[in-house]
Amino acid sequence: MISFSVFRHRFTPLLAAALFLMPAIPAAAHDQGSVSISGRGEVSAPPDLATITMGVVSQAETAAEALSQNNAQLSGVFAVLDAEEIDELDRQTNGLSVQPNWIYPRDNSDKTPPYIASYTVSNTLRVRIRDLDRLGEILDALVRDGANQFQGLSFGVTDPAPLLEQARKAAAADALAKAQLYADALGIALGDVKSLSENGQVAPPPTMMRAEAMILAEVAPSVPVATGQVSFTSTVHITWAIDQ
Numbered sequence: 001m002i003s004f005s006v007f008r009h010r011f012t013p014l015l016a017a018a019l020f021l022m023p024a025i026p027a028a029a030h031d032q033g034s035v036s037i038s039g040r041g042e043v044s045a046p047p048d049l050a051t052i053t054m055g056v057v058s059q060a061e062t063a064a065e066a067l068s069q070n071n072a073q074l075s076g077v078f079a080v081l082d083a084e085e086i087d088e089l090d091r092q093t094n095g096l097s098v099q100p101n102w103i104y105p106r107d108n109s110d111k112t113p114p115y116i117a118s119y120t121v122s123n124t125l126r127v128r129i130r131d132l133d134r135l136g137e138i139l140d141a142l143v144r145d146g147a148n149q150f151q152g153l154s155f156g157v158t159d160p161a162p163l164l165e166q167a168r169k170a171a172a173a174d175a176l177a178k179a180q181l182y183a184d185a186l187g188i189a190l191g192d193v194k195s196l197s198e199n200g201q202v203a204p205p206p207t208m209m210r211a212e213a214m215i216l217a218e219v220a221p222s223v224p225v226a227t228g229q230v231s232f233t234s235t236v237h238i239t240w241a242i243d244q
Contacts (some may be wrong), residue, residue, distance in 0.1 A: 025090040036239040038176025041167040044229040047155035055124035055149045066121040076146030090128035155187045175238045191243035
């Protein structure tokens with residue numbers, strides 16, 4: 001008993017000092033759980049520009065002749081674009097190719113090697129048309145004055161930023177509404193936002209045209225075009241802490 005008393009007398013001041021200097025140890029944080037919800041927003045608007053991918057395909061016995069014919073037809077295409085006052089910045093050459101056309105004899109008893117019968121030259125051009133009211137007339141003029149291949153037609157807007165911003169706000173509101181619905185159903189409260197990720201994209205309407213221009217020219221004097229609308233979508237994934 002005496003020894004215990006001495007022991008406590010000698011070490012109690014040291015223990016008190018140590019306890020005084022020791023930082024407070026917080027209780028282990030208890031994760032109250034979380035709610036993760038995805039939201040989607042979509043905004044649609046009429047397009048104000050169209051992008052067409054067209055070209056000229058020429059064929060001749062020699063590569064030089066095919067290229068010369070192609071250049072002549074393409075000059076007619078550029079003349080139409082000039083007449084329609086299509087800005088130089090709205091024109092871009094998309095591809096140029098010169099391909100030999102090989103002939104492989106079927107009955108090759110005399111072992112005749114394959115040979116080049118002709119050459120095909122293809123020159124494609126991507127053009128933005130901003131006057132959609134005249135889009136059909138411009139397409140018709142391009143066909144009549146040289147273009148004999150169309151590879152695609154799509155629509156868009158000049159400034160998509162405001163529409164995409166609306167879609168993002170709608171996506172966030174959609175996610176919040178869903179999260180609040182689940183919280184009310186489960187009798188819990190939403191706390192602070194723990195994380196947020198977003199995936200936004202523009203989804204143009206499926207108005208794609210792919211056909212030979214010569215066929216289009218025979219169908220109608222002015223190509224009928226339906227512009228539809230361009231849709232802007234945004235998807236967000238938000239996680240809330242559960243507030244207890």
